Amino acid sequence: MKNFVFNTHTKVYFGKEKIVDLSKEVTNYGTNVLLVYGQGAIKKNGIYSEVVEVLNKCNVVEFGGITPNPRIKMVREGIKIARDNKIDVVLAVGGASVIDCAKIIAAGYYYEDDPWDLVICPGEIKIVLPIITVLTSFGTGSEMNGSAVINNEEEEEKIGTYSPLLQPEVSILDPVYTYSLSADLTAAGVVDTMSHAMESYFSKDKDTFVQDKIAEGIIKTCIKYGPIAIKENDNYEAKANLMWAGALGLNGLTGAGKTSAWSCHPMEHELSAFYDITHGVGMAVLMTNWMRYILNDKTVDKFVEYAENVWHIFNEDDKYKKAEKAIEMTRKFFDECNMPVTLGELGIDDEKFESMAVNAVSNGLLTFAYVPLKKEDVVNIYKMCL
Amino acid sequence: MKNFVFNTHTKVYFGKEKIVDLSKEVTNYGTNVLLVYGQGAIKKNGIYSEVVEVLNKCNVVEFGGITPNPRIKMVREGIKIARDNKIDVVLAVGGASVIDCAKIIAAGYYYEDDPWDLVICPGEIKIVLPIITVLTSFGTGSEMNGSAVINNEEEEEKIGTYSPLLQPEVSILDPVYTYSLSADLTAAGVVDTMSHAMESYFSKDKDTFVQDKIAEGIIKTCIKYGPIAIKENDNYEAKANLMWAGALGLNGLTGAGKTSAWSCHPMEHELSAFYDITHGVGMAVLMTNWMRYILNDKTVDKFVEYAENVWHIFNEDDKYKKAEKAIEMTRKFFDECNMPVTLGELGIDDEKFESMAVNAVSNGLLTFAYVPLKKEDVVNIYKMCL
Known part of the structure; x- marks a missing residue:
C-alpha cells in the first residue's frame, strides 16, 4: 500500500429535511452569501424557496444559470459578483456543475489573474472562500472532495482540477432533493458513481484490500439501487443509498x-x-469498451476479482471467459439503466477522435494509467464505441 | 436509512516514515506539547526517539505511564501537568489507552471540576486542547473518532464517552510502528476491529446497504490479514490493511x-x-456466545446475510444451519487468532456476573440494542462464556 494523506473534513448533514441545519452553518462564516445555482430547476421543485427561507437572516446574492459542463466564463462572472458584494461564503445549490463552478469562484475571489490559471495550475490555489453545498443530484462526489471540472469553450478543453482547499466545509445531502431528477440524470449519476469506484479499483497497486472492498461495495450499491431509483424517482431508500455511495x-x-x-x-x-x-452517459459508452481493450494477461486476474466479488460469477473456470462475462454483465447493467451503447447514438462520429485523443493523453496523464494508453490506443477505444 | 451527521475531520498521514509530517502539524497549534505515552514500549522500540527528534523545536513535556484500561486518576494527573506547563497541544503516542487518556486530559484542561464528569456527561465537553496522535497499535479507531473509554477504579466502572470535540486534529498511522506489538495484542486489535464493524452490522435498521458493504469489507480484511499479521509481525501489507481497517x-x-x-x-x-x-480478548469470548443467544426468527435473516457475504456460505439451504455455520466459522477464526474461548481461561468466574450485568444494562443502554437485553440476558450470556 502506498503512503497517503486522507483528509475528508466536509461535515455532511444527511437525510430528510436536513436543510434546517443550513442557516447555523452558513452564518458561522458570515451573512453575505453568494447563492450559486443552475438553470432554474430549483425554483420549480421548491428547493430554492426552502433555502431562501432558512437563510432569511442573511444577505443572499443570487448567481444562477450555471449550465452542465460549467464554463470558465461563468466562473469569471461569478467572481465579479462575489467581489462586488463582499461575499463571505459561497453556497452551491445544485449538482456537480453548480458545485464545481462555485468552487472555482470561491478560489478565484482571492486570485488576481484569470481563474482558468487555477484550473490548469491548482498549486496557485492558496486561499478560498468557504464553500457550502446543498446537493440536488448525486454521483460526482464533488460535495465531499476538492475536485472541480471546468470547461473552457474557447480552447475546447474540459479539465479537472484538485486542491484540498476546494473541499466544501459543509454539505447537505437530502435524498428527497433528488426526487425531481429525470430518469436519465438518475442513470447518469449511477454510472458516474460506479465509474469512480472502478477507476480506483482497476489499478496496478496490490494489497489495497480494504479500499477495494469499499469500491466493490459502492459498485454493488449502484447495481442494487440504480434500476430501482431510475424507475421510482421517489424511492427514498434507493436514493439515500445512491446519494451516500456517490x-x-x-x-x-x-x-x-x-x-x-x-x-x-x-x-x-x-x-x-x-x-x-x-x-x-459518455462514461457508460466508454467503460466496457475500455475494459475489452485492456483485458490481457497482466490484467485478467483483476477482472476475475471483479467478476467474482461484484458479479458473483463462480461457475466458470476459464479466466478470460470469466472476465468477459463480467464485462458483458456490466454492459447489460448499463442497458438496464437505458444508457446508450454507441457514440453514434449521441451524434458523435470519428471526426475529432485524433484531437480528442491528443488532449486526453496530455491532460489526463493516460501514460500513467492502469494500462498506459497512447494516442493510438485512445483513438482505438473511441472507434470501438462507434 | 436514518438521518445522520458525518464529520470525520481528522487528517490522517498514513504510511512509512510519515512521522516526518508531525512537526509541521504540531506547530500549527503551538510549541508547548504534552507528550502522553504508555509504559515505556516506545522507548524500547525507537518510536520515542523519532518523535522527540522531529519535535526538536518544541518544548516537549512528558507524561508517561498510562496503563491499559486507562484510569481517571492518570487523567487528573495529566491535566495538572498540562496546566502547570501551559500546554498548547496534546500529543498521544501509543495505542487506544494512551489516546483515550490524552483526549480527556485535553478536554479536562479547560474544565474546572473533576474530569470524571466529562466521561459520564460528555455534554459538558465544550472546549478541548488540540489532540494529535501517533498510533502504535490498531483496532480501537480512537485515532479517527471522538470516543474515549476511561476506567474509574474506585467505582469499578469503565465508561465510554463521546464528543465530536474529542476527535484528533491529526493522526499519524505508520504500519511499521505496529511491528513490535506482541502476537496477542495484534490478535486483540484484529478482534476489536471486527467487533466494531459487527456491532454496527447487526442492527435493526434496514436499507443501510452501502454501510453494511463497508462493514463486511472491514470484517473480511480482518479475516484475510489477521492471521498473517499475528504470525509475521513485520508484514507491512497485512499491518497496513489492518491499521487502515481499524x-x-x-x-x-x-x-x-x-x-x-x-x-x-x-x-x-x-x-x-x-x-x-x-x-x-474479552470481545472474542463474548461475541459468538452473544450471537448464539440472540439468534431467533427475527434475526436469522441478518445472520444469513452475514454467512453469505462474509463467509461465503452458500451450500446450505436451511437458514438456521447457515447462521450457525457462520457463528461457528467466526469462532474458528478467533481460535486461529489464539483467542481464549472461555472466561475461565481469563481467571473469571461467576462471582460478579450480577453486578456486571446491572452496570452493563444501565451504562450501555442494552435495552435499546439490536436484540434488547435485560440484566438476566446479560447474566445468561456471561454464563455461556464460562
Missing part, C-alpha cells in the same frame, strides 16, 4: 494508497468538452 | 444512518472494568 465514491476512500492516474475519465472529459454530453 | 471501522462509516446502541461492548467493558483484561 459521496463516498470519490472522497478519497477508494483511492487511498493507490496510484491516482485514471483511465476512462480523461477520455470522457474530451467527449463532454467537444460535444457537451452528460458525463455519466 | 481506523475506518469506527470513524462513523459503518454506523452512519443506523441506531447507535451496541450489544457486546457494554458487556465487555464490565469485564475489563472488574478484571482489567484486554478489551479485544
Whole structure:
C-alpha cells in the first residue's frame, strides 16, 4: 500500500429535511452569501424557496444559470459578483456543475489573474472562500472532495482540477432533493458513481484490500439501487443509498494508497468538452469498451476479482471467459439503466477522435494509467464505441 | 436509512516514515506539547526517539505511564501537568489507552471540576486542547473518532464517552510502528476491529446497504490479514490493511444512518472494568456466545446475510444451519487468532456476573440494542462464556 494523506473534513448533514441545519452553518462564516445555482430547476421543485427561507437572516446574492459542463466564463462572472458584494461564503445549490463552478469562484475571489490559471495550475490555489453545498443530484462526489471540472469553450478543453482547499466545509445531502431528477440524470449519476469506484479499483497497486472492498461495495450499491431509483424517482431508500455511495465514491476512500492516474475519465472529459454530453452517459459508452481493450494477461486476474466479488460469477473456470462475462454483465447493467451503447447514438462520429485523443493523453496523464494508453490506443477505444 | 451527521475531520498521514509530517502539524497549534505515552514500549522500540527528534523545536513535556484500561486518576494527573506547563497541544503516542487518556486530559484542561464528569456527561465537553496522535497499535479507531473509554477504579466502572470535540486534529498511522506489538495484542486489535464493524452490522435498521458493504469489507480484511499479521509481525501489507481497517471501522462509516446502541461492548467493558483484561480478548469470548443467544426468527435473516457475504456460505439451504455455520466459522477464526474461548481461561468466574450485568444494562443502554437485553440476558450470556 502506498503512503497517503486522507483528509475528508466536509461535515455532511444527511437525510430528510436536513436543510434546517443550513442557516447555523452558513452564518458561522458570515451573512453575505453568494447563492450559486443552475438553470432554474430549483425554483420549480421548491428547493430554492426552502433555502431562501432558512437563510432569511442573511444577505443572499443570487448567481444562477450555471449550465452542465460549467464554463470558465461563468466562473469569471461569478467572481465579479462575489467581489462586488463582499461575499463571505459561497453556497452551491445544485449538482456537480453548480458545485464545481462555485468552487472555482470561491478560489478565484482571492486570485488576481484569470481563474482558468487555477484550473490548469491548482498549486496557485492558496486561499478560498468557504464553500457550502446543498446537493440536488448525486454521483460526482464533488460535495465531499476538492475536485472541480471546468470547461473552457474557447480552447475546447474540459479539465479537472484538485486542491484540498476546494473541499466544501459543509454539505447537505437530502435524498428527497433528488426526487425531481429525470430518469436519465438518475442513470447518469449511477454510472458516474460506479465509474469512480472502478477507476480506483482497476489499478496496478496490490494489497489495497480494504479500499477495494469499499469500491466493490459502492459498485454493488449502484447495481442494487440504480434500476430501482431510475424507475421510482421517489424511492427514498434507493436514493439515500445512491446519494451516500456517490459521496463516498470519490472522497478519497477508494483511492487511498493507490496510484491516482485514471483511465476512462480523461477520455470522457474530451467527449463532454467537444460535444457537451452528460458525463455519466459518455462514461457508460466508454467503460466496457475500455475494459475489452485492456483485458490481457497482466490484467485478467483483476477482472476475475471483479467478476467474482461484484458479479458473483463462480461457475466458470476459464479466466478470460470469466472476465468477459463480467464485462458483458456490466454492459447489460448499463442497458438496464437505458444508457446508450454507441457514440453514434449521441451524434458523435470519428471526426475529432485524433484531437480528442491528443488532449486526453496530455491532460489526463493516460501514460500513467492502469494500462498506459497512447494516442493510438485512445483513438482505438473511441472507434470501438462507434 | 436514518438521518445522520458525518464529520470525520481528522487528517490522517498514513504510511512509512510519515512521522516526518508531525512537526509541521504540531506547530500549527503551538510549541508547548504534552507528550502522553504508555509504559515505556516506545522507548524500547525507537518510536520515542523519532518523535522527540522531529519535535526538536518544541518544548516537549512528558507524561508517561498510562496503563491499559486507562484510569481517571492518570487523567487528573495529566491535566495538572498540562496546566502547570501551559500546554498548547496534546500529543498521544501509543495505542487506544494512551489516546483515550490524552483526549480527556485535553478536554479536562479547560474544565474546572473533576474530569470524571466529562466521561459520564460528555455534554459538558465544550472546549478541548488540540489532540494529535501517533498510533502504535490498531483496532480501537480512537485515532479517527471522538470516543474515549476511561476506567474509574474506585467505582469499578469503565465508561465510554463521546464528543465530536474529542476527535484528533491529526493522526499519524505508520504500519511499521505496529511491528513490535506482541502476537496477542495484534490478535486483540484484529478482534476489536471486527467487533466494531459487527456491532454496527447487526442492527435493526434496514436499507443501510452501502454501510453494511463497508462493514463486511472491514470484517473480511480482518479475516484475510489477521492471521498473517499475528504470525509475521513485520508484514507491512497485512499491518497496513489492518491499521487502515481499524481506523475506518469506527470513524462513523459503518454506523452512519443506523441506531447507535451496541450489544457486546457494554458487556465487555464490565469485564475489563472488574478484571482489567484486554478489551479485544474479552470481545472474542463474548461475541459468538452473544450471537448464539440472540439468534431467533427475527434475526436469522441478518445472520444469513452475514454467512453469505462474509463467509461465503452458500451450500446450505436451511437458514438456521447457515447462521450457525457462520457463528461457528467466526469462532474458528478467533481460535486461529489464539483467542481464549472461555472466561475461565481469563481467571473469571461467576462471582460478579450480577453486578456486571446491572452496570452493563444501565451504562450501555442494552435495552435499546439490536436484540434488547435485560440484566438476566446479560447474566445468561456471561454464563455461556464460562
